[in-house]
Every structure is written in C-alpha cells, then in structure tokens.
Amino acid sequence: MDATLSKFSGFPGQEKPARPTREEAEAAVEVLIRWAGDDPRREGLIETPARVVRAYEEIYGGYQLDPAEVLNRTFSEVSGYDDMVLVRDIDFTSHCEHHMVPIIGKAHVAYMPDGSVLGLSKIARVVDMFARRLQTQEAMTEEIAAVIDSAFAPRGVAVLIESEHMCMSMRGIRTKGSTTSTSAFYGVFKDDKAERDRFLSMILNR
Ligand SMILES: Nc1nc2c(ncn2[C@@H]2O[C@H](COP(=O)(O)OP(=O)(O)OP(=O)(O)O)[C@@H](O)[C@H]2O)c(=O)[nH]1
Ligand SMILES: [Zn+2]
Structure with a gap:
C-alpha cells in the first residue's frame, strides 16, 4: 500500500484488512435493516442495500485518495x-x-x-x-x-x-x-x- 495512504488512513504501519466484496457489503446493510426492525424484502427497501453501498463509495471515498x-x-x-x-x-x-x-x-x-x-x-x-x-x-x-x-x-x-x-x-x-x-x-x-x-x-x- 502507498505509504501516505497508510499513514493517513488510521492504520499506521499496518495493512488494512481486506476489502469485502460489494455483495458482502450489501448483505451487511440487509442485516442492519433487519436490526432496525424492518423487512428488507418489502418493495421500498429492496434496492436499499445496493443504494447504501453506492452511497458509502461516495461518503467514504477519501480512503481511495492521496491528499x-x-x-x-x-x-x-x-x-x-x-x-x-x-x-x-x-x-x-x-x-x-x-x-x-x-x-x-x-x-x-x-x-x-x-x-x-x-x-x-x-x-x-x-x-x-x-x-x-x-x-x-x-x-x-x-x-x-x-x-x-x-x-x-x-x-x-x-x-x-x-x-x-x-x-x-x-x-x-x-x-x-x-x-x-x-x-x-x-x-x-x-x-x-x-x-x-x-x-x-x-x-x-x-
Ligand atoms: N473527542 C471526540 N469525541 C467524539 C467525536 N465524535 C464523537 N465523539 C464522542 O465519542 C464518545 C463515545 O463515547 P462512548 O461512551 O464510547 O459511546 P456512547 O455510549 O454512544 O456515548 P454517548 O454519545 O455519550 O451516548 C461520545 O462522547 C461522543 O460524543 C470527535 O470527533 N471527537
Ligand atoms: Zn459520534
């Protein structure tokens, strides 16, 4: 990993744990919807895990960038x-x-x-x-x-x-x-x- 990214990503001197696949990330969102008390199979929520994962790419996109x-x-x-x-x-x-x-x-x-x-x-x-x-x-x-x-x-x-x-x-x-x-x-x-x-x-x- 790039030394600067490593230094400013909160894992000084360490490799980050492997990034999960998109499918794994979407499954995690589904679990959180169930934890919130809702049913991820209902129509309004069916695409939510995919949307949340795309939103995460944007709001946590700073890890991919080198200041x-x-x-x-x-x-x-x-x-x-x-x-x-x-x-x-x-x-x-x-x-x-x-x-x-x-x-x-x-x-x-x-x-x-x-x-x-x-x-x-x-x-x-x-x-x-x-x-x-x-x-x-x-x-x-x-x-x-x-x-x-x-x-x-x-x-x-x-x-x-x-x-x-x-x-x-x-x-x-x-x-x-x-x-x-x-x-x-x-x-x-x-x-x-x-x-x-x-x-x-x-x-x-x-
Ligand atoms: N120093 C600092 N603290 C933060 C920041 N953002 C959130 N926190 C604090 O992180 C602390 C986490 O405290 P914990 O007692 O572990 O978690 P908690 O039980 O959810 O705490 P409460 O927010 O008091 O309910 C809280 O006091 C938050 O206000 C930040 O940017 N800097
Ligand atoms: Zn907080």
Missing part, C-alpha cells in the same frame, strides 16, 4: 507574495468514527508561503479527502495540517475546524446546536503568537 498528491500543484510566479493565504468556510460533511453519523462543519485553513503558493481548490480538496473517512474532529484537524506541512513545506500552517456532531444532537445527549472547535498550528503559527492571533482574528472578526 499529498493534490498538493503537488503549486505556482511560484506570485510577484514575491509571502504573506498568509487563508481559505475560510470550507464546508464539509464527515462521519464520526464512533457512531458513523454525520459531523457537519466548516474548516478554515491558512498557510504562510515559502516561495510558492498552492492552487486554492487543492486546500478544499484536502479537507474533502480527510472528511470522507471515518473521523474524529481532532484527528481530521491534525491530518489536514500535517499533510500540508509535510507535502508542501510552507513556513507555517493553521487549521481551525468548527462543527456540529449529529451523534450529540440526533441521539445520546441530544443537545442541538452545540459546536466544537479544534485547531492545529505548525511553523510560524505555532511559534509566533501574533501570527496565530492574526489567523484567529481574520476568521472570528468577519
């Missing part, structure tokens, strides 16, 4: 620009690894260029790739910052994620509307409080 690869697209003709680049309000939907229900939020990602800049869409693509995996918000925050730091080597990276966890609102404690914030700072954002504060104020004072 380091998209960060290869850089531009160095930027007239000497070397200040912060901040992409705010990147919408994402992920799924918590504890309950497999949605985490819905926004990511704010900044870096300090060191000679070249990234294609802006690539930052949102990196967020999307990590979101489309089973996640904790903390791990996702760290993974986004770490891969930008290691693959692109800017002078600094800052990531702030704000999100709502459906496992806290639709079940369990059932608190609606609470949000969780997590952050990760590398390089100048870690070392220099003024830069960290500037990043935070650009996000919070909109």
